[in-house]
Amino acid sequence: MASREELEAEALKLFTGIGLVEKTAQEALVKPKFRQALVELIKEAGAADGCPKSQGALLYTTASKYPANALAHRGELLAYITSDRIRSNAQLDGALDYLGKVGSEPIDVAAFEQAAGVGVEVGPEQIKEAVAACIKENEAKLKEERYHCNLNILLGKMRGSGGAIKWADVGALKAELEAQVAALLGPKTEADLVKPEKKKKPVKAAAPAENGAAAAAPAKKASEGEEAWRTADPWAFLPKPQQNNMVHTTVHFSDERGQMNIANSPERLAKHLGETGGKVVTRFPPEPNGYLHIGHAKAMFVDFGMARQYDGVCLLRFDDTNPEAEKQEYIDHIQEIVSWLGWQPWKVTYSSDYFDQLYAFALQLIRGGHAYVCHQTGDEIKDYRERREPSPWRDRPIEESLKLFEDMRRGLVDEGKATLRMKMDHKNENFNMFDLIAYRIKFVEHPHAGDKWCVYPSYDFTHCLVDALENVTHSMCTLEFESRRASYYWLLEVLGTYKPLVWEYSRLNITHNVMSKRKLNRLVTDKYVDGWDDPRLLTLAGLRRRGVTPTAVNNFCREIGVTRSEGEVHLHKLDHHIRADLDATSRRALGVLRPLRVVITNLPDSHFEEVEAKYFPGRGEEGYKVPFTKVVYIEETDFREADSKDYYGLAPGKSVMLRYAYPVTCTGFSKDASGRVTEVQATYDPDFASKKPPKGVLNWVGQPAPGKEPPTFEARLYDVLFKGQNPAALDDWLGDLNPESLVAVKGAYATPELAQAKPGERFQLERLGYFCVDTESTPRAMVLNRTCTLKESFPKQTAAKGGRK
Numbered sequence: 001m002a003s004r005e006e007l008e009a010e011a012l013k014l015f016t017g018i019g020l021v022e023k024t025a026q027e028a029l030v031k032p033k034f035r036q037a038l039v040e041l042i043k044e045a046g047a048a049d050g051c052p053k054s055q056g057a058l059l060y061t062t063a064s065k066y067p068a069n070a071l072a073h074r075g076e077l078l079a080y081i082t083s084d085r086i087r088s089n090a091q092l093d094g095a096l097d098y099l100g101k102v103g104s105e106p107i108d109v110a111a112f113e114q115a116a117g118v119g120v121e122v123g124p125e126q127i128k129e130a131v132a133a134c135i136k137e138n139e140a141k142l143k144e145e146r147y148h149c150n151l152n153i154l155l156g157k158m159r160g161s162g163g164a165i166k167w168a169d170v171g172a173l174k175a176e177l178e179a180q181v182a183a184l185l186g187p188k189t190e191a192d193l194v195k196p197e198k199k200k201k202p203v204k205a206a207a208p209a210e211n212g213a214a215a216a217a218p219a220k221k222a223s224e225g226e227e228a229w230r231t232a233d234p235w236a237f238l239p240k241p242q243q244n245n246m247v248h249t250t251v252h253f254s255d256e257r258g259q260m261n262i263a264n265s266p267e268r269l270a271k272h273l274g275e276t277g278g279k280v281v282t283r284f285p286p287e288p289n290g291y292l293h294i295g296h297a298k299a300m301f302v303d304f305g306m307a308r309q310y311d312g313v314c315l316l317r318f319d320d321t322n323p324e325a326e327k328q329e330y331i332d333h334i335q336e337i338v339s340w341l342g343w344q345p346w347k348v349t350y351s352s353d354y355f356d357q358l359y360a361f362a363l364q365l366i367r368g369g370h371a372y373v374c375h376q377t378g379d380e381i382k383d384y385r386e387r388r389e390p391s392p393w394r395d396r397p398i399e400e401s402l403k404l405f406e407d408m409r410r411g412l413v414d415e416g417k418a419t420l421r422m423k424m425d426h427k428n429e430n431f432n433m434f435d436l437i438a439y440r441i442k443f444v445e446h447p448h449a450g451d452k453w454c455v456y457p458s459y460d461f462t463h464c465l466v467d468a469l470e471n472v473t474h475s476m477c478t479l480e481f482e483s484r485r486a487s488y489y490w491l492l493e494v495l496g497t498y499k500p501l502v503w504e505y506s507r508l509n510i511t512h513n514v515m516s517k518r519k520l521n522r523l524v525t526d527k528y529v530d531g532w533d534d535p536r537l538l539t540l541a542g543l544r545r546r547g548v549t550p551t552a553v554n555n556f557c558r559e560i561g562v563t564r565s566e567g568e569v570h571l572h573k574l575d576h577h578i579r580a581d582l583d584a585t586s587r588r589a590l591g592v593l594r595p596l597r598v599v600i601t602n603l604p605d606s607h608f609e610e611v612e613a614k615y616f617p618g619r620g621e622e623g624y625k626v627p628f629t630k631v632v633y634i635e636e637t638d639f640r641e642a643d644s645k646d647y648y649g650l651a652p653g654k655s656v657m658l659r660y661a662y663p664v665t666c667t668g669f670s671k672d673a674s675g676r677v678t679e680v681q682a683t684y685d686p687d688f689a690s691k692k693p694p695k696g697v698l699n700w701v702g703q704p705a706p707g708k709e710p711p712t713f714e715a716r717l718y719d720v721l722f723k724g725q726n727p728a729a730l731d732d733w734l735g736d737l738n739p740e741s742l743v744a745v746k747g748a749y750a751t752p753e754l755a756q757a758k759p760g761e762r763f764q765l766e767r768l769g770y771f772c773v774d775t776e777s778t779p780r781a782m783v784l785n786r787t788c789t790l791k792e793s794f795p796k797q798t799a800a801k802g803g804r805k
Helices: 004-017 022-029 032-044 053-065 068-082 089-102 109-116 124-137 139-148 151-159 170-185 212-216 222-231 266-276 294-309 328-340 351-367 378-387 398-409 459-469 479-495 517-525 540-546 550-560 571-585
Strands: 249-252 259-262 281-284 313-318 347-350 371-374 419-422 437-441 455-457 474-478 501-505 587-589 595-600 608-614 623-629 631-635 655-658 663-671 677-684 700-702 712-718 742-750 762-765 769-773 782-788
Touching: 004 022, 004 032, 022 032, 032 053, 032 068, 053 068, 053 089, 068 089, 089 109, 124 139, 124 151, 124 170, 139 170, 151 170, 249 479, 259 479, 281 294, 281 474, 294 313, 294 474, 294 540, 294 550, 313 328, 313 351, 328 540, 347 351, 351 371, 351 398, 351 419, 351 437, 351 455, 351 459, 351 479, 371 398, 398 419, 398 437, 398 455, 437 459, 459 479, 474 479, 479 501, 540 782, 550 571, 571 762, 571 769, 571 782, 595 742, 623 631, 623 700, 762 782
Parallel strands: 281 313, 313 347, 474 501, 587 762, 595 677, 712 782
Antiparallel strands: 249 259, 371 419, 419 437, 437 455, 595 631, 608 623, 631 700, 655 663, 663 677, 712 742, 762 769, 769 782
């Protein structure tokens, strides 16, 4: 067997051979499943010895997007690519969309080629005519916005308008569009060269609990928000409910049974469609054994989002089959977080609601010869599985298993002494077909079902059956459950139930964080962090406490989409959406984290006036009053003893503008015995309106009354929790914790307006970042959490330590 290094070397040679650049090839290497899929695809395409770069790019895209339900036709698609009959991404997208709908059914070649634009040639005259029509339709808009008009939008409209033009060469289409726009508008003027002021798109708050900061900004119309959902469809590749007889799953056996081809019969599908009215039915099925993290937010987007996209319904189903690990606290938390993210379940259900039906299914399995009572321990089951040997009780008589299972239900068998196992295929290469446990004994009261039961069904037995009972059309889960697809469908087939469509997508992994419940629980229970809602964690409770909005989380999930491509998402992508939403919705405020006293010497000691600051500068006139007094405070880092050309702070003889107030000029400074600057002396210019203002603009805080110190607060500055990009891969993952993930700055100064903020309110402290009032904050001891900085910054990478798991 080849070593990992040899396999990676072979893969790298194949990837560069098809024209992938070094960075893309290296990224593909670190994703084991995608690496293997691309290697197999290159070999299947006959491109092991290389191919043109244009074909290689299409092969790469095919490996990442190919629909799993149409694997039988992959070779046919590759032949079209390698023969240059499919030459563009638009053609490939059309082909993949067609294959995803057809599944394993035979291909209609004419329909396939029409969907992929095979053989369609778009000449220069057709391009000119299409562009001319587009220019005519948008002439008024072009003349109004001139060269500030986004031509990519017009380009997208032309390519999405249907007809042959969507297969045109994008470069040629764009060049013709630019040429005709230039002919319409003429040469660029000076106004055309000025960068337009960026318009901030207001974002509608997702939940009633949002604070007044969001309400102060202009809100997006509900119809516009709804339209965004209708125009972007990450689920378009999935079959519709009416097509669920086209999705076949093949279960391969190790014995004379050969294989089982599984699909809904026309009668079964018709019955299902009659009960649902043909609607999309999804479910979000968390286990109530802990707090939810951002990976669950992606799952909510997938499940609730798909239902919303197609005017269907989504259930919130608690997968509560393990009473030892479940608590009402977690159930309440999950419902609260689902609501916070703006999702509204059609129904709230529990797997335990179906315990009676599940028990009846178990009896049906036993009577059909598909289940038996087993007395092996967990270690014995594991040992036999590795040796692929059957349980000694696998062939016990049906009547004996029925009696024993009834004894288990009545509490007559001790815990751990028996289980009910499904009689599947103990020699199967897929360990999830190795006679999985269906029921086990637990003398524990259930938080929802009470004390009625002492036998509880397993996840493998419950999940698929409740999907079927609830008429779920699309059972969406992450890729680690892909190997369970065979057992999922096997059970539904032998019981003769309706079969939902199963689709696996990549789980969410974000750099500089751990996402497993086990690791998160370790961080919390061993007090490396301050509880499940610690703002350094990517739990949804932690993100909310840090000041992240539901809109930002949902927009992030929408961007990463519903794909099977595995890999890590960089943390800065999440920060981008957080920053974008906070910029649109957070009121501005003034504060100083590390105050440096500035005495304005040409003001009397009793001077007091109020200057007008703006909540949303440039977007509205609403604002608040800021006291301006003889003594003000600036950031300690905004003063230097020596000036320089690239420095815009205060220095001897230099002037800066106090935001919303006046220019001040440094005339001197004082130090303590250690040499630290403790005070700056300055003069201010009250008549500056007609003069050129200084380049530097500083945040500052004045005294609320002459001689009275400003209100103080504690600023908690959060950074990445782990120094390394992938801490989960380290043996000593706790040793990678960032000691500077939280820096608490005490004694920061606030304006009177900021000092009145309530827990949960969000602000942009000008020049300092976005902040949220912490839940621990009180009127006497205010605490602000920094949600994120004003500008994007990338964490410093550290070398991985220790071996990989």
